[in-house]
Amino acid sequence: MTARSATPQAYARRALLILGLGAGAAVVALAIRRPRANGHPTDAPVVAAASDLNFALTEVAAAFTADTGQEVTLSFGSTGNFAAQIRQGAPFELFMAADQRFIADLNREGFTRDAGDLYAEGRIVLIAPHGSVLRADGMMDDLAAQLKAGRITRFAIANPEHAPYGLRAEEALRHRGLWDQVQPHLVLGENVSQAAQFALSGDAEGGIIACSLALGPEAQSQGQFALIPRDWHEPLLQRMALLRNAGPVAEAFYAYMKTPKAREIMTKFGFAPPVED
Template sequence: MPVSLTRRYVLAAMASLTLAASPALAQQDAPVVAAASDLQFAVEEIAAAFQAETGMRVRLSMGSTGNFARQIREGAPFQIFMAADEQFVLDLHRDGFTRDEGDLYAIGRLAIMVPHGSALTPDPELDNLAEMLAAGRITRFAIANPDHAPYGQRAREALMTRGIWDDLQPFMVLGENVSQAAAFALSGNAEGGIIAHSLALAPQVAPQGTYALIPEDWHEPLRQRMVLLNDAGPVAEAFYDYMMQPAARAIMERYGFVLPGE
């Protein structure tokens, strides 16, 4: 185990002992975790399990990785940053905003998802999307905004690989993040969209439509990295380390994430 992780496990254990002796502190000192929106349902489960097991609580702020990185640079009071693209974390570390380079916690996947009743059929190669587009039968198609959302950036790369990015432009609906893109895709006002596999698997989302995984070699990998910010306290340290534990990893795996070391 790397030295940095070993040290954090020790710190987390110490924090657990201290906070167990001070329930009031455990409830009041709730650090804010800035988490990419593809984690919405997975990290909510993990935070609930963490609180049940340790008595410690974190507050979750979900959004696009690019927007969070900008807010961190502007002084936002986050203690953990869970990015959907590791480059944002590495850039923040280079510029002195984080304790270290953090840890890779997952690799994400893209899926095309369509609502029930849509004329569009989800398939891995996006053949039906291309056919319907050529036939003038696409009115709206959703992805996350590629200007600041990694899942939007990778969706753009996948659509470019398939050769339909330019033709799809007039019909594109952009979500502020991939969670909003999923809402747009399944609203009934769009034929579908490209979203995070983790969202397509979520019990709150899965019943609304059908999906197909997009080939992972159609885009750059979604290497997701998390990091402690410079002002992170003991509760944040404990939650960070909990993310590495079997209980949290099992939840991440259930939501379709590829885990480091597996």
């Protein structure tokens, strides 16, 4: 696969203002600490979470803390990169993947306690910043027209080689028959959050990102988006699993993800409720 990766500092600075997610970083950590009984702080368990969860899971974690008094550390990044880090001994206690196949592989290899649970189904959207020549429509008719007219210079997706949302973007573009035309213009985000930064930077005409990020507070004011048909790509069945070293707080957060309150928050950010196989 041939593609162009965008890394100019101008992209990163402008994207940082748009989404505040730290452009260029593979992992964004939200440091949260919980006190010991004696009052001295200690590290909270680390949750490795797909970057499409940035807004939704941060809100769930805040509700978890308010309801239980317990806290977790959220680390957001590419599902594929997290899987590789887990195999190398990264000290995560819970893995929330954007594609359940990564959980299945880790479970077969003995890194997780069990096969875990589905927690959501994700959706992808075509997004374009205000002022772009590109109109956001889920059927990608305008994208096809703008590509034909030579008006698309940069189009952002996550890297399909390790980011499930990038792979689904590729599948949708192939389904629409636009992959070959758009490929020379691709800018690849390390994860879908970075792809969102590039798509809304004003230096790209648009991109394909997670619906959950398009529904974030900043993105909604910066651009327009439209859902891409679910049957244009493989489903984004998102699964979570406790790792072998998970402690009681990680276990409690895992259980909390199944509560009505957590699922209501997830639905607000465009995730479909999980349906077990």
